[in-house]
Amino acid sequence: MDEFDLMARYLMPLAANDAARGLADDAAVFDIPEGFQGVVSTDALVSGVHFPCDATGDVVARRALGSALSDLAAMGATPTGCLLTWGIGPDWEDTFFTRFADAFKADLSTYKVDLWGGDTVRAATPFISVCVQGIGRKSDLLSRSGAQAGDAVYVSGTIGDGFLGLQSFGTATGGDGVSAYEAPVPQLALGQALAGVASACIDVSDGLAADLDHICRASQIAMEVEAMAVPLSAAGAAYAQDRGQLGTLLTGGDDYQLAFTVNAENEHKLKDIGRIANVALTRIGAVSQSPEKHYAARFMDANGAEIGFENRGYTHL
Protein backbone atom coordinates (compact mmCIF):
# COMPACT_ATOMS: atom_id res chain seq x y z
CA MET A 1 0.00 0.00 0.00
CA ASP A 2 1.53 3.37 -0.96
CA GLU A 3 0.87 6.78 0.57
CA PHE A 4 -2.04 7.50 -1.75
CA ASP A 5 -3.78 4.18 -1.10
CA LEU A 6 -3.43 4.78 2.64
CA MET A 7 -4.84 8.29 2.31
CA ALA A 8 -7.69 7.20 0.07
CA ARG A 9 -8.61 4.32 2.35
CA TYR A 10 -8.28 5.81 5.79
CA LEU A 11 -7.96 9.59 5.65
CA MET A 12 -10.08 10.85 2.74
CA PRO A 13 -13.30 9.67 4.44
CA LEU A 14 -12.38 11.92 7.40
CA ALA A 15 -11.62 14.97 5.27
CA ALA A 16 -14.94 15.84 3.63
CA ASN A 17 -14.69 19.58 4.31
CA ASP A 18 -13.81 22.68 2.30
CA ALA A 19 -10.52 23.48 4.03
CA ALA A 20 -9.09 20.02 3.28
CA ARG A 21 -9.63 20.47 -0.48
CA GLY A 22 -9.98 16.72 -0.84
CA LEU A 23 -6.43 16.35 0.55
CA ALA A 24 -5.38 17.09 -3.05
CA ASP A 25 -3.51 20.37 -2.50
CA ASP A 26 -0.21 21.34 -0.97
CA ALA A 27 -1.88 23.06 1.97
CA ALA A 28 -5.25 23.53 3.66
CA VAL A 29 -7.13 26.82 3.43
CA PHE A 30 -9.34 28.18 6.19
CA ASP A 31 -11.24 31.30 7.25
CA ILE A 32 -11.31 33.08 10.59
CA PRO A 33 -14.44 35.05 11.39
CA GLU A 34 -14.12 38.77 12.02
CA GLY A 35 -13.37 39.59 15.64
CA PHE A 36 -11.65 36.25 16.18
CA GLN A 37 -8.01 35.19 16.28
CA GLY A 38 -6.46 31.92 15.17
CA VAL A 39 -5.04 29.59 17.82
CA VAL A 40 -2.64 26.80 16.89
CA SER A 41 -0.76 24.09 18.77
CA THR A 42 1.05 20.89 17.87
CA ASP A 43 1.69 17.72 19.86
CA ALA A 44 3.95 14.81 18.94
CA LEU A 45 3.57 11.33 20.47
CA VAL A 46 6.36 8.81 20.05
CA SER A 47 5.91 5.04 20.38
CA GLY A 48 7.45 3.75 23.58
CA VAL A 49 7.55 7.26 25.06
CA HIS A 50 4.03 8.71 24.89
CA PHE A 51 2.16 5.49 24.22
CA PRO A 52 3.10 1.84 24.76
CA CYS A 53 4.73 0.16 21.72
CA ASP A 54 1.86 -2.33 21.60
CA ALA A 55 -0.93 0.23 22.00
CA THR A 56 -3.78 -0.31 19.56
CA GLY A 57 -4.67 2.27 16.92
CA ASP A 58 -7.72 3.56 18.77
CA VAL A 59 -5.71 4.34 21.92
CA VAL A 60 -3.03 6.15 19.90
CA ALA A 61 -5.66 8.15 17.99
CA ARG A 62 -7.52 9.22 21.13
CA ARG A 63 -4.35 10.15 23.00
CA ALA A 64 -2.98 12.12 20.05
CA LEU A 65 -6.12 14.13 19.32
CA GLY A 66 -7.20 14.46 22.95
CA SER A 67 -3.87 15.78 24.21
CA ALA A 68 -3.61 18.24 21.31
CA LEU A 69 -7.15 19.54 21.80
CA SER A 70 -6.45 19.88 25.52
CA ASP A 71 -3.97 22.64 24.64
CA LEU A 72 -6.74 24.55 22.85
CA ALA A 73 -9.02 23.99 25.85
CA ALA A 74 -6.40 25.63 28.07
CA MET A 75 -6.52 28.71 25.82
CA GLY A 76 -10.33 28.87 25.90
CA ALA A 77 -10.35 28.34 22.12
CA THR A 78 -12.90 26.57 19.94
CA PRO A 79 -11.23 23.96 17.70
CA THR A 80 -11.88 24.11 13.96
CA GLY A 81 -9.43 21.83 12.16
CA CYS A 82 -6.35 19.64 12.48
CA LEU A 83 -3.42 18.26 10.53
CA LEU A 84 -2.46 14.64 11.18
CA THR A 85 1.07 13.34 10.61
CA TRP A 86 1.61 9.60 10.59
CA GLY A 87 5.18 8.40 11.19
CA ILE A 88 4.39 4.86 10.13
CA GLY A 89 6.31 2.08 11.84
CA PRO A 90 7.20 -1.28 10.35
CA ASP A 91 4.60 -3.04 12.53
CA TRP A 92 1.59 -0.94 11.64
CA GLU A 93 -0.86 -3.14 9.76
CA ASP A 94 -4.40 -2.78 8.49
CA THR A 95 -5.85 -3.45 11.93
CA PHE A 96 -3.88 -0.59 13.43
CA PHE A 97 -4.92 1.87 10.73
CA THR A 98 -8.55 0.81 10.81
CA ARG A 99 -8.82 1.19 14.58
CA PHE A 100 -6.93 4.48 14.41
CA ALA A 101 -9.15 5.92 11.68
CA ASP A 102 -12.39 4.77 13.32
CA ALA A 103 -11.48 6.29 16.70
CA PHE A 104 -10.07 9.46 15.13
CA LYS A 105 -13.23 9.91 13.08
CA ALA A 106 -15.45 9.44 16.12
CA ASP A 107 -13.46 12.00 18.13
CA LEU A 108 -13.39 14.52 15.26
CA SER A 109 -17.17 14.25 15.23
CA THR A 110 -17.49 14.51 19.02
CA TYR A 111 -15.32 17.60 19.23
CA LYS A 112 -16.54 19.13 15.94
CA VAL A 113 -13.07 19.31 14.39
CA ASP A 114 -12.34 18.84 10.68
CA LEU A 115 -9.32 16.96 9.34
CA TRP A 116 -7.63 19.46 7.02
CA GLY A 117 -4.48 17.63 5.95
CA GLY A 118 -1.19 16.33 7.26
CA ASP A 119 1.73 14.21 6.16
CA THR A 120 2.55 10.51 5.92
CA VAL A 121 6.10 9.25 6.32
CA ARG A 122 7.92 6.02 7.09
CA ALA A 123 9.70 5.91 10.47
CA ALA A 124 11.61 3.12 12.23
CA THR A 125 10.22 4.43 15.53
CA PRO A 126 6.53 5.20 14.91
CA PHE A 127 5.15 8.57 15.89
CA ILE A 128 2.01 10.64 15.53
CA SER A 129 1.85 14.40 15.37
CA VAL A 130 -1.38 16.36 15.53
CA CYS A 131 -1.49 20.09 14.85
CA VAL A 132 -4.79 21.57 16.02
CA GLN A 133 -6.23 24.90 14.93
CA GLY A 134 -8.97 26.88 16.57
CA ILE A 135 -10.40 30.32 17.07
CA GLY A 136 -11.16 32.57 19.98
CA ARG A 137 -12.26 36.12 20.68
CA LYS A 138 -9.23 38.35 20.97
CA SER A 139 -10.01 39.79 24.37
CA ASP A 140 -11.10 36.49 25.91
CA LEU A 141 -8.31 34.02 25.10
CA LEU A 142 -6.66 32.56 28.18
CA SER A 143 -2.94 32.44 28.91
CA ARG A 144 -0.62 31.22 31.64
CA SER A 145 0.57 34.69 32.44
CA GLY A 146 -2.36 36.55 34.02
CA ALA A 147 -2.45 35.14 37.57
CA GLN A 148 -2.26 37.77 40.31
CA ALA A 149 -1.72 37.65 44.05
CA GLY A 150 -5.05 37.05 45.79
CA ASP A 151 -6.53 34.96 42.96
CA ALA A 152 -7.94 31.56 43.88
CA VAL A 153 -6.46 28.39 42.32
CA TYR A 154 -8.92 25.84 40.94
CA VAL A 155 -8.74 22.51 39.21
CA SER A 156 -11.42 20.67 37.22
CA GLY A 157 -12.45 17.03 37.65
CA THR A 158 -10.10 14.73 39.53
CA ILE A 159 -6.31 14.54 39.52
CA GLY A 160 -4.13 11.43 39.30
CA ASP A 161 -6.35 9.32 37.04
CA GLY A 162 -3.97 9.70 34.11
CA PHE A 163 -1.19 8.21 36.20
CA LEU A 164 -3.42 5.38 37.43
CA GLY A 165 -4.57 4.74 33.86
CA LEU A 166 -0.98 4.41 32.71
CA GLN A 167 -0.21 2.04 35.62
CA SER A 168 -3.13 -0.22 34.84
CA PHE A 169 -2.88 0.09 31.04
CA GLY A 170 -3.32 -3.29 29.41
CA THR A 171 -4.12 -5.03 32.68
CA ALA A 172 -7.87 -4.66 32.13
CA THR A 173 -8.39 -3.70 35.77
CA GLY A 174 -10.66 -0.92 34.63
CA GLY A 175 -11.84 1.57 37.22
CA ASP A 176 -12.07 5.33 37.21
CA GLY A 177 -8.49 5.82 36.19
CA VAL A 178 -8.23 4.04 32.86
CA SER A 179 -9.96 6.50 30.63
CA ALA A 180 -7.91 9.60 31.48
CA TYR A 181 -4.84 7.92 30.04
CA GLU A 182 -6.38 5.85 27.27
CA ALA A 183 -8.94 8.35 26.11
CA PRO A 184 -8.19 11.83 27.42
CA VAL A 185 -11.19 14.13 27.37
CA PRO A 186 -10.13 17.69 26.51
CA GLN A 187 -12.07 20.17 28.66
CA LEU A 188 -13.10 22.30 25.69
CA ALA A 189 -16.49 23.43 27.00
CA LEU A 190 -14.88 24.40 30.32
CA GLY A 191 -12.04 26.31 28.63
CA GLN A 192 -14.46 28.22 26.44
CA ALA A 193 -16.61 29.11 29.46
CA LEU A 194 -13.52 30.25 31.38
CA ALA A 195 -12.42 32.50 28.50
CA GLY A 196 -12.67 36.07 29.74
CA VAL A 197 -13.25 34.83 33.31
CA ALA A 198 -10.10 32.99 34.49
CA SER A 199 -6.92 35.04 34.96
CA ALA A 200 -4.62 32.17 33.91
CA CYS A 201 -5.16 28.61 32.73
CA ILE A 202 -3.22 25.47 31.80
CA ASP A 203 -4.10 21.86 31.06
CA VAL A 204 -2.73 19.26 33.47
CA SER A 205 -0.61 17.15 31.14
CA ASP A 206 2.85 17.05 32.74
CA GLY A 207 1.54 16.76 36.32
CA LEU A 208 -0.38 19.16 38.56
CA ALA A 209 2.70 20.43 40.42
CA ALA A 210 4.75 21.02 37.26
CA ASP A 211 1.82 22.60 35.42
CA LEU A 212 0.98 25.00 38.27
CA ASP A 213 4.70 25.90 38.27
CA HIS A 214 4.29 26.87 34.59
CA ILE A 215 1.57 29.36 35.54
CA CYS A 216 3.74 30.65 38.40
CA ARG A 217 6.73 31.30 36.13
CA ALA A 218 4.67 32.85 33.31
CA SER A 219 2.76 35.06 35.79
CA GLN A 220 5.74 35.69 38.09
CA ILE A 221 3.80 34.71 41.18
CA ALA A 222 3.77 31.86 43.71
CA MET A 223 0.96 29.57 44.86
CA GLU A 224 0.06 27.79 48.06
CA VAL A 225 -1.96 24.63 47.42
CA GLU A 226 -3.66 22.51 50.09
CA ALA A 227 -2.75 19.01 48.98
CA MET A 228 -5.74 17.52 50.82
CA ALA A 229 -8.08 19.76 48.85
CA VAL A 230 -6.98 18.34 45.50
CA PRO A 231 -9.94 16.28 44.22
CA LEU A 232 -9.28 12.57 43.71
CA SER A 233 -11.38 9.84 42.13
CA ALA A 234 -12.38 6.85 44.29
CA ALA A 235 -9.49 4.91 42.71
CA GLY A 236 -7.15 7.82 43.37
CA ALA A 237 -8.25 8.17 47.00
CA ALA A 238 -7.74 4.43 47.54
CA TYR A 239 -4.29 4.58 45.92
CA ALA A 240 -3.26 7.57 48.03
CA GLN A 241 -4.51 5.95 51.25
CA ASP A 242 -3.14 2.44 50.64
CA ARG A 243 0.31 3.52 49.55
CA GLY A 244 0.67 6.92 51.14
CA GLN A 245 1.64 8.17 47.72
CA LEU A 246 -0.51 11.21 47.17
CA GLY A 247 2.56 12.90 45.67
CA THR A 248 2.64 10.43 42.79
CA LEU A 249 -0.86 11.51 41.80
CA LEU A 250 -0.06 15.21 42.12
CA THR A 251 2.92 14.89 39.78
CA GLY A 252 1.83 12.06 37.48
CA GLY A 253 0.39 13.92 34.52
CA ASP A 254 -1.89 12.84 31.65
CA ASP A 255 -5.00 14.10 33.47
CA TYR A 256 -6.03 16.66 30.84
CA GLN A 257 -8.04 18.58 33.39
CA LEU A 258 -7.72 22.37 33.55
CA ALA A 259 -5.95 24.17 36.38
CA PHE A 260 -6.73 27.86 36.52
CA THR A 261 -6.73 30.99 38.61
CA VAL A 262 -9.62 33.40 39.09
CA ASN A 263 -9.93 36.70 40.90
CA ALA A 264 -12.39 37.38 43.69
CA GLU A 265 -14.69 39.35 41.42
CA ASN A 266 -15.18 36.46 38.99
CA GLU A 267 -15.14 33.54 41.42
CA HIS A 268 -18.92 33.51 41.83
CA LYS A 269 -19.29 32.72 38.10
CA LEU A 270 -17.66 29.34 38.52
CA LYS A 271 -20.78 27.65 39.86
CA ASP A 272 -22.65 28.19 36.61
CA ILE A 273 -19.57 27.46 34.53
CA GLY A 274 -19.01 24.09 36.19
CA ARG A 275 -22.68 23.24 35.70
CA ILE A 276 -22.65 24.19 32.01
CA ALA A 277 -19.36 22.36 31.35
CA ASN A 278 -20.61 19.43 33.44
CA VAL A 279 -17.44 19.12 35.48
CA ALA A 280 -16.63 19.68 39.15
CA LEU A 281 -14.49 22.75 39.91
CA THR A 282 -12.55 22.60 43.16
CA ARG A 283 -10.70 25.40 44.91
CA ILE A 284 -7.32 24.04 45.93
CA GLY A 285 -5.28 27.09 46.86
CA ALA A 286 -4.40 30.73 46.40
CA VAL A 287 -1.95 32.90 44.48
CA SER A 288 0.61 34.96 46.37
CA GLN A 289 3.35 37.38 45.51
CA SER A 290 6.91 36.10 45.50
CA PRO A 291 9.25 38.96 46.38
CA GLU A 292 12.13 36.43 46.43
CA LYS A 293 11.17 35.49 42.83
CA HIS A 294 10.62 31.83 43.68
CA TYR A 295 7.91 31.27 41.08
CA ALA A 296 6.51 27.86 42.04
CA ALA A 297 3.53 26.16 43.68
CA ARG A 298 4.02 24.99 47.28
CA PHE A 299 1.89 21.99 48.29
CA MET A 300 0.97 21.92 52.00
CA ASP A 301 -0.12 18.87 54.00
CA ALA A 302 -2.92 18.83 56.58
CA ASN A 303 -0.49 20.23 59.18
CA GLY A 304 0.58 23.12 57.00
CA ALA A 305 4.00 21.61 56.26
CA GLU A 306 5.31 21.75 52.71
CA ILE A 307 5.31 18.45 50.82
CA GLY A 308 8.48 17.67 48.89
CA PHE A 309 8.28 15.83 45.55
CA GLU A 310 11.02 13.79 43.90
CA ASN A 311 9.89 15.13 40.54
CA ARG A 312 7.39 17.91 39.92
CA GLY A 313 6.05 16.18 36.81
CA TYR A 314 6.87 14.51 33.53
CA THR A 315 10.17 15.61 32.04
CA HIS A 316 10.20 15.52 28.26
CA LEU A 317 13.89 14.86 27.67
Next chain:
Amino acid sequence: MDEFDLMARYLMPLAANDAARGLADDAAVFDIPEGFQGVVSTDALVSGVHFPCDATGDVVARRALGSALSDLAAMGATPTGCLLTWGIGPDWEDTFFTRFADAFKADLSTYKVDLWGGDTVRAATPFISVCVQGIGRKSDLLSRSGAQAGDAVYVSGTIGDGFLGLQSFGTATGGDGVSAYEAPVPQLALGQALAGVASACIDVSDGLAADLDHICRASQIAMEVEAMAVPLSAAGAAYAQDRGQLGTLLTGGDDYQLAFTVNAENEHKLKDIGRIANVALTRIGAVSQSPEKHYAARFMDANGAEIGFENRGYTHL
Protein backbone atom coordinates in the same frame (compact mmCIF):
# COMPACT_ATOMS: atom_id res chain seq x y z
CA MET B 1 19.65 19.51 29.51
CA ASP B 2 15.85 19.31 29.90
CA GLU B 3 13.15 20.55 27.52
CA PHE B 4 13.06 23.98 29.11
CA ASP B 5 16.83 24.50 28.96
CA LEU B 6 16.79 23.48 25.29
CA MET B 7 13.93 25.88 24.56
CA ALA B 8 15.53 28.74 26.47
CA ARG B 9 18.88 28.23 24.81
CA TYR B 10 17.97 27.52 21.20
CA LEU B 11 14.33 28.36 20.51
CA MET B 12 13.38 31.38 22.64
CA PRO B 13 15.81 33.62 20.73
CA LEU B 14 13.90 32.73 17.54
CA ALA B 15 10.47 33.40 19.00
CA ALA B 16 10.49 37.10 19.79
CA ASN B 17 7.05 37.80 18.31
CA ASP B 18 3.54 38.34 19.67
CA ALA B 19 2.00 35.11 18.36
CA ALA B 20 4.61 32.96 20.13
CA ARG B 21 3.73 34.48 23.53
CA GLY B 22 7.27 33.81 24.68
CA LEU B 23 6.66 30.08 24.07
CA ALA B 24 5.05 30.18 27.51
CA ASP B 25 1.48 29.25 26.55
CA ASP B 26 -0.28 26.10 25.40
CA ALA B 27 -0.81 27.47 21.90
CA ALA B 28 0.15 30.33 19.61
CA VAL B 29 -2.34 33.08 18.75
CA PHE B 30 -2.40 34.88 15.40
CA ASP B 31 -4.48 37.28 13.33
CA ILE B 32 -5.56 37.06 9.71
CA PRO B 33 -6.22 40.38 7.96
CA GLU B 34 -9.68 41.00 6.54
CA GLY B 35 -10.06 39.65 3.00
CA PHE B 36 -7.44 36.98 3.56
CA GLN B 37 -7.64 33.29 4.34
CA GLY B 38 -5.31 31.15 6.41
CA VAL B 39 -3.16 28.55 4.67
CA VAL B 40 -1.52 25.73 6.63
CA SER B 41 0.70 22.77 5.78
CA THR B 42 2.92 20.38 7.70
CA ASP B 43 5.98 18.40 6.64
CA ALA B 44 7.78 15.67 8.59
CA LEU B 45 11.39 14.68 7.87
CA VAL B 46 12.75 11.45 9.35
CA SER B 47 16.45 10.71 9.83
CA GLY B 48 17.68 8.16 7.32
CA VAL B 49 14.64 8.73 5.12
CA HIS B 50 14.43 12.46 4.34
CA PHE B 51 17.92 13.42 5.42
CA PRO B 52 21.10 11.38 5.93
CA CYS B 53 21.59 10.11 9.49
CA ASP B 54 24.84 12.07 9.72
CA ALA B 55 23.44 15.30 8.28
CA THR B 56 24.49 18.37 10.25
CA GLY B 57 21.94 20.55 11.99
CA ASP B 58 22.07 23.32 9.41
CA VAL B 59 21.21 20.94 6.55
CA VAL B 60 18.30 19.45 8.53
CA ALA B 61 16.99 22.91 9.44
CA ARG B 62 17.14 24.22 5.86
CA ARG B 63 15.54 21.12 4.39
CA ALA B 64 12.76 21.08 6.98
CA LEU B 65 11.81 24.75 6.69
CA GLY B 66 12.48 24.98 2.93
CA SER B 67 10.35 21.99 1.99
CA ALA B 68 7.50 23.12 4.23
CA LEU B 69 7.55 26.68 2.85
CA SER B 70 7.64 25.24 -0.67
CA ASP B 71 4.10 23.96 -0.06
CA LEU B 72 2.95 27.50 0.75
CA ALA B 73 4.73 28.75 -2.38
CA ALA B 74 2.71 26.27 -4.44
CA MET B 75 -0.48 27.79 -3.03
CA GLY B 76 0.62 31.35 -3.79
CA ALA B 77 0.49 32.10 -0.05
CA THR B 78 2.60 34.48 2.02
CA PRO B 79 4.09 32.69 5.05
CA THR B 80 3.52 34.20 8.49
CA GLY B 81 4.54 31.70 11.16
CA CYS B 82 5.60 28.15 11.90
CA LEU B 83 5.60 25.48 14.58
CA LEU B 84 8.75 23.41 14.97
CA THR B 85 8.69 19.89 16.41
CA TRP B 86 11.99 18.30 17.40
CA GLY B 87 12.01 14.51 17.71
CA ILE B 88 15.37 14.49 19.43
CA GLY B 89 17.61 11.50 18.76
CA PRO B 90 20.20 10.06 21.13
CA ASP B 91 23.07 11.45 19.03
CA TRP B 92 21.96 15.06 18.88
CA GLU B 93 24.49 17.14 20.78
CA ASP B 94 25.11 20.84 21.30
CA THR B 95 26.80 21.19 17.92
CA PHE B 96 23.75 19.81 16.14
CA PHE B 97 21.34 22.13 17.99
CA THR B 98 23.55 25.18 17.53
CA ARG B 99 23.92 24.66 13.80
CA PHE B 100 20.21 23.88 13.50
CA ALA B 101 19.15 26.99 15.39
CA ASP B 102 21.55 29.30 13.54
CA ALA B 103 20.42 28.09 10.12
CA PHE B 104 16.75 28.06 11.10
CA LYS B 105 17.02 31.61 12.43
CA ALA B 106 18.70 32.82 9.25
CA ASP B 107 16.01 31.24 7.07
CA LEU B 108 13.18 32.57 9.25
CA SER B 109 14.65 36.01 8.69
CA THR B 110 15.17 35.50 4.93
CA TYR B 111 11.60 34.32 4.39
CA LYS B 112 10.03 36.66 6.97
CA VAL B 113 8.47 33.85 9.00
CA ASP B 114 8.04 33.89 12.78
CA LEU B 115 8.56 30.88 15.02
CA TRP B 116 5.28 30.57 16.94
CA GLY B 117 5.76 27.36 18.92
CA GLY B 118 6.09 23.61 18.54
CA ASP B 119 6.91 20.56 20.57
CA THR B 120 10.04 18.82 21.82
CA VAL B 121 10.10 15.05 22.34
CA ARG B 122 12.61 12.25 22.66
CA ALA B 123 12.71 9.77 19.76
CA ALA B 124 14.99 6.77 19.05
CA THR B 125 14.79 7.67 15.35
CA PRO B 126 15.18 11.46 15.13
CA PHE B 127 12.65 13.48 13.17
CA ILE B 128 11.72 17.08 12.49
CA SER B 129 8.25 18.34 11.74
CA VAL B 130 7.53 21.87 10.60
CA CYS B 131 3.99 23.21 10.35
CA VAL B 132 3.91 26.43 8.32
CA GLN B 133 1.12 28.99 8.33
CA GLY B 134 0.45 31.71 5.84
CA ILE B 135 -2.20 33.89 4.33
CA GLY B 136 -3.55 34.59 0.86
CA ARG B 137 -6.36 36.46 -0.82
CA LYS B 138 -9.38 34.22 -1.08
CA SER B 139 -9.88 34.57 -4.84
CA ASP B 140 -6.20 34.25 -5.73
CA LEU B 141 -4.95 31.16 -3.91
CA LEU B 142 -3.63 28.47 -6.22
CA SER B 143 -4.61 24.81 -6.27
CA ARG B 144 -3.78 21.66 -8.19
CA SER B 145 -7.26 21.37 -9.58
CA GLY B 146 -7.74 24.26 -12.02
CA ALA B 147 -5.81 23.11 -15.11
CA GLN B 148 -7.85 23.03 -18.33
CA ALA B 149 -7.26 21.63 -21.81
CA GLY B 150 -5.32 24.13 -23.87
CA ASP B 151 -3.37 25.58 -20.92
CA ALA B 152 0.40 25.70 -21.24
CA VAL B 153 2.58 23.78 -18.75
CA TYR B 154 5.52 25.66 -17.23
CA VAL B 155 8.26 24.93 -14.78
CA SER B 156 10.51 27.36 -12.90
CA GLY B 157 14.32 27.18 -12.62
CA THR B 158 15.99 23.90 -13.48
CA ILE B 159 14.92 20.32 -12.79
CA GLY B 160 17.06 17.46 -11.49
CA ASP B 161 19.36 19.44 -9.22
CA GLY B 162 17.73 18.03 -6.11
CA PHE B 163 18.55 14.51 -7.28
CA LEU B 164 22.12 15.48 -8.16
CA GLY B 165 22.49 17.21 -4.81
CA LEU B 166 21.42 14.04 -3.00
CA GLN B 167 23.85 11.97 -5.10
CA SER B 168 26.79 14.22 -4.33
CA PHE B 169 25.78 14.95 -0.72
CA GLY B 170 28.77 14.72 1.58
CA THR B 171 31.24 14.22 -1.29
CA ALA B 172 32.04 17.92 -1.48
CA THR B 173 31.97 17.83 -5.26
CA GLY B 174 29.97 21.02 -5.24
CA GLY B 175 28.44 22.21 -8.49
CA ASP B 176 25.02 23.51 -9.39
CA GLY B 177 23.20 20.57 -7.91
CA VAL B 178 24.20 20.66 -4.28
CA SER B 179 22.08 23.48 -2.99
CA ALA B 180 18.67 22.27 -4.21
CA TYR B 181 18.98 19.26 -1.90
CA GLU B 182 20.96 20.75 0.96
CA ALA B 183 19.27 24.12 1.03
CA PRO B 184 16.01 24.11 -0.89
CA VAL B 185 14.85 27.57 -1.88
CA PRO B 186 11.05 27.81 -1.71
CA GLN B 187 9.76 29.82 -4.68
CA LEU B 188 7.62 32.10 -2.53
CA ALA B 189 7.90 35.25 -4.62
CA LEU B 190 7.03 33.28 -7.74
CA GLY B 191 4.04 31.57 -6.13
CA GLN B 192 2.69 34.89 -4.85
CA ALA B 193 3.09 36.44 -8.32
CA LEU B 194 1.33 33.44 -9.90
CA ALA B 195 -1.62 33.73 -7.49
CA GLY B 196 -4.64 34.71 -9.56
CA VAL B 197 -2.68 34.06 -12.77
CA ALA B 198 -1.82 30.32 -12.95
CA SER B 199 -4.69 27.85 -13.34
CA ALA B 200 -2.96 25.11 -11.28
CA CYS B 201 0.32 24.87 -9.40
CA ILE B 202 2.44 22.38 -7.43
CA ASP B 203 5.96 22.34 -6.04
CA VAL B 204 8.34 19.76 -7.50
CA SER B 205 9.18 17.73 -4.41
CA ASP B 206 8.43 14.10 -5.35
CA GLY B 207 9.73 14.39 -8.93
CA LEU B 208 8.51 16.36 -11.96
CA ALA B 209 6.63 13.44 -13.51
CA ALA B 210 4.87 12.43 -10.30
CA ASP B 211 4.06 16.04 -9.40
CA LEU B 212 2.59 16.84 -12.82
CA ASP B 213 0.52 13.66 -12.40
CA HIS B 214 -0.86 15.16 -9.17
CA ILE B 215 -2.12 18.19 -11.11
CA CYS B 216 -3.54 15.88 -13.79
CA ARG B 217 -5.50 13.82 -11.26
CA ALA B 218 -6.75 16.83 -9.29
CA SER B 219 -7.77 18.67 -12.50
CA GLN B 220 -8.94 15.53 -14.36
CA ILE B 221 -6.86 16.33 -17.42
CA ALA B 222 -3.76 14.94 -19.17
CA MET B 223 -0.51 16.63 -20.21
CA GLU B 224 1.97 16.20 -23.00
CA VAL B 225 5.45 17.31 -21.97
CA GLU B 226 8.44 17.67 -24.33
CA ALA B 227 11.21 16.08 -22.29
CA MET B 228 13.90 17.99 -24.21
CA ALA B 229 12.24 21.27 -23.26
CA VAL B 230 12.62 20.62 -19.52
CA PRO B 231 15.29 23.08 -18.33
CA LEU B 232 18.43 21.53 -16.85
CA SER B 233 21.40 23.08 -15.06
CA ALA B 234 24.85 22.64 -16.59
CA ALA B 235 25.44 19.78 -14.14
CA GLY B 236 22.08 18.27 -15.05
CA ALA B 237 22.73 18.52 -18.79
CA ALA B 238 26.12 16.87 -18.36
CA TYR B 239 24.59 14.08 -16.27
CA ALA B 240 21.83 13.49 -18.81
CA GLN B 241 24.29 13.43 -21.71
CA ASP B 242 27.00 11.31 -20.10
CA ARG B 243 24.69 8.67 -18.73
CA GLY B 244 21.67 8.93 -20.99
CA GLN B 245 19.60 9.20 -17.80
CA LEU B 246 17.38 12.20 -18.35
CA GLY B 247 14.55 10.16 -16.80
CA THR B 248 16.34 10.06 -13.46
CA LEU B 249 16.33 13.85 -13.35
CA LEU B 250 12.67 14.09 -14.39
CA THR B 251 11.59 11.78 -11.56
CA GLY B 252 14.20 12.51 -8.89
CA GLY B 253 12.44 15.07 -6.72
CA ASP B 254 13.72 17.56 -4.13
CA ASP B 255 13.87 20.39 -6.70
CA TYR B 256 11.39 22.70 -4.93
CA GLN B 257 10.71 24.53 -8.16
CA LEU B 258 7.11 25.27 -9.14
CA ALA B 259 5.33 23.48 -11.98
CA PHE B 260 2.17 25.23 -13.12
CA THR B 261 -0.37 25.64 -15.85
CA VAL B 262 -1.55 28.91 -17.36
CA ASN B 263 -4.22 29.72 -19.92
CA ALA B 264 -3.55 31.56 -23.20
CA GLU B 265 -5.03 34.78 -21.85
CA ASN B 266 -2.59 34.98 -18.92
CA GLU B 267 0.52 33.53 -20.55
CA HIS B 268 1.89 36.93 -21.55
CA LYS B 269 2.08 37.92 -17.88
CA LEU B 270 4.77 35.33 -17.21
CA LYS B 271 7.61 37.43 -18.61
CA ASP B 272 7.14 40.09 -15.95
CA ILE B 273 6.45 37.51 -13.27
CA GLY B 274 9.69 35.63 -13.99
CA ARG B 275 11.60 38.88 -13.91
CA ILE B 276 10.07 40.02 -10.62
CA ALA B 277 10.58 36.60 -9.00
CA ASN B 278 14.07 36.41 -10.51
CA VAL B 279 13.66 32.89 -11.85
CA ALA B 280 13.49 31.45 -15.37
CA LEU B 281 10.06 30.17 -16.45
CA THR B 282 10.10 27.58 -19.23
CA ARG B 283 7.18 26.26 -21.24
CA ILE B 284 7.52 22.47 -21.33
CA GLY B 285 4.16 21.25 -22.62
CA ALA B 286 0.41 21.58 -22.85
CA VAL B 287 -2.71 20.37 -21.11
CA SER B 288 -5.16 18.14 -22.99
CA GLN B 289 -8.45 16.48 -22.26
CA SER B 290 -8.43 12.82 -21.35
CA PRO B 291 -11.69 11.24 -22.49
CA GLU B 292 -10.30 7.85 -21.43
CA LYS B 293 -9.73 9.31 -17.95
CA HIS B 294 -6.01 8.57 -17.95
CA TYR B 295 -5.04 11.54 -15.81
CA ALA B 296 -1.24 11.66 -16.16
CA ALA B 297 1.60 13.55 -17.84
CA ARG B 298 3.12 11.90 -20.94
CA PHE B 299 6.78 12.78 -21.55
CA MET B 300 7.78 12.74 -25.24
CA ASP B 301 11.32 12.42 -26.59
CA ALA B 302 12.72 14.39 -29.56
CA ASN B 303 11.05 11.92 -31.95
CA GLY B 304 7.64 12.29 -30.39
CA ALA B 305 7.79 8.86 -28.74
CA GLU B 306 6.62 8.51 -25.13
CA ILE B 307 9.36 8.00 -22.55
CA GLY B 308 8.71 5.28 -19.98
CA PHE B 309 9.93 5.72 -16.41
CA GLU B 310 10.63 3.00 -13.89
CA ASN B 311 9.19 5.20 -11.17
CA ARG B 312 7.33 8.47 -11.65
CA GLY B 313 8.85 9.94 -8.50
CA TYR B 314 9.56 9.46 -4.82
CA THR B 315 7.19 7.09 -3.08
CA HIS B 316 6.64 7.93 0.56
CA LEU B 317 5.93 4.46 1.88
